[in-house]
Structure formats: C-alpha cells, structure tokens
Amino acid sequence: MDSIVEKIYNGSLQPDAYINPQDPEYRKLMKQTSDLMEECQKRFSENDFRFIEGIIDLYGKTYSMHSTASFVHGFKIGALMMIEVLDEKG
Numbered sequence: 001m002d003s004i005v006e007k008i009y010n011g012s013l014q015p016d017a018y019i020n021p022q023d024p025e026y027r028k029l030m031k032q033t034s035d036l037m038e039e040c041q042k043r044f045s046e047n048d049f050r051f052i053e054g055i056i057d058l059y060g061k062t063y064s065m066h067s068t069a070s071f072v073h074g075f076k077i078g079a080l081m082m083i084e085v086l087d088e089k090g
Helices: 004-010 024-043 046-086
Strands: none
C-alpha cells in the first residue's frame, strides 16, 4: 500500500473525490438544481442553453479554485498547529 506522500506524488490522492455531504439539504439542493437545468433546456433555445451552461461551467471552475485554496490554507493551518504542538518550547 502506498504512503500518503507517494499517493500525493503520483496523483492518486484526490480528497475531493471522497467528499459526500451527509446533510439532507445537500441532496435536496442538488435535485432542485438538476430540475431547474432540465427546465432551462426545455425553455431556452440551444444557443441560450449553451450560454447558461457556459456561465455554470465558469462558476464551477472558480468554485473549484476557491475550494482548492481553502483546502491548502486549512492544511497549512493544521501543519502549523502540529509544529506548535510538537515544539518542545511550547
């Protein structure tokens, strides 16, 4: 079994792939989003729908960048906390 460091190196560690929110509100909101997208596809022309999809894709990319930055920041805080805990002066 690969160590965490090896998984990070070879790219097989993807923390976001294992995130599955347990909040019932999450599933409800995902269903509402899916229903609204289906409604948009029925209502709008193909070009208009592609335009909407483009906006959603851009939002997804920016959200992913924000999530990545939040993860990195949280990881650094955790690492700093471990350094402080293990520091013999503390």
